Amino acid sequence: MARFAKALGHPVRLAILQMLANQTCCYHGDMSEILPVAKSTLSQHLNELKDAGLIQGTFTPPTVKYCINNQNWALVKKMFEALFTELDNEECC
Amino acid sequence: MARFAKALGHPVRLAILQMLANQTCCYHGDMSEILPVAKSTLSQHLNELKDAGLIQGTFTPPTVKYCINNQNWALVKKMFEALFTELDNEECC
DNA sequence: AATATTATTCGTACTTTTGCGAACAATTTT
DNA sequence: AAAATTGTTCGCAAAAGTACGAATAATATT
Numbered sequence: 001m002a003r004f005a006k007a008l009g010h011p012v013r014l015a016i017l018q019m020l021a022n023q024t025c026c027y028h029g030d031m032s033e034i035l036p037v038a039k040s041t042l043s044q045h046l047n048e049l050k051d052a053g054l055i056q057g058t059f060t061p062p063t064v065k066y067c068i069n070n071q072n073w074a075l076v077k078k079m080f081e082a083l084f085t086e087l088d089n090e091e092c093c
Numbered sequence: 094m095a096r097f098a099k100a101l102g103h104p105v106r107l108a109i110l111q112m113l114a115n116q117t118c119c120y121h122g123d124m125s126e127i128l129p130v131a132k133s134t135l136s137q138h139l140n141e142l143k144d145a146g147l148i149q150g151t152f153t154p155p156t157v158k159y160c161i162n163n164q165n166w167a168l169v170k171k172m173f174e175a176l177f178t179e180l181d182n183e184e185c186c
Numbered sequence: 187a188a189t190a191t192t193a194t195t196c197g198t199a200c201t202t203t204t205g206c207g208a209a210c211a212a213t214t215t216t
Numbered sequence: 217a218a219a220a221t222t223g224t225t226c227g228c229a230a231a232a233g234t235a236c237g238a239a240t241a242a243t244a245t246t
Binding site: 121122125132133135136137140152154155156157 | 221222223224225226
Binding site for chain 3: 027028029032039040042043044047059061062063064
């Protein structure tokens with residue numbers, strides 16, 4: 001879970017996920033035009049999201065198409081919601 | 094939101110939050126006995142959670158008592174759930 | 187085959203994070 | 217007042233994260 005949260009802990013990466021969610025753009029190039037980072041930096045962030053299992057990328061020449069990894073995302077959702085209810089339940093102190 | 098996620102992106106900090114949620118321990122000393130880090134390191138993590146607004150600490154001599162920051166936590170919950178539904182809705186690609 | 191397009195990897199620099207022990211502060215107990 | 221307890225801050229070191237441009241790879245176009 002820490003791994004997932006860590007991957008979510010950067011504005012650019014959150015922006016990427018929201019773009020993918022809104023289907024406004026799925027392609028590296030499109031994101032690159034919108035996000036204020038160099039292409040190489042964007043690649044790094046995309047890789048981190050991929051390594052964390054949050055997205056998938058497929059090479060559709062000459063571009064790369066990125067998608068949400070729905071299975072893992074369901075897991076993320078589950079974990080976070082578990083934490084939320086845990087925290088909701090109790091009045092600590 | 095990135096700030097919150099970042100704060101959640103470390104195993105020790107997640108453990109702290111779960112302890113607070115379970116009320117198993119609210120005191121620095123108690124956590125220090127369970128978590129495999131030096132006291133100074135624990136202080137750092139507690140500080141980061143505090144700076145992120147996820148917990149609160151009050152000094153009750155001679156110990157320090159930590160609690161969940163419920164208001165901010167509600168915000169966190171809201172933000173994450175918004176992202177979850179955003180990601181649920183669409184079939185990207 | 188040469189060129190153009192797209193994206194990744196490489197090399198580099200800088201900043202932040204993580205972690206520890208020692209020193210320090212604050213309070214309570216002796 | 218001295219000693220003990222509790223937790224933070226300081227100083228340092230190692231590791232990871234962030235970012236860029238240049239070089240590289242892979243494919244499509246000319």
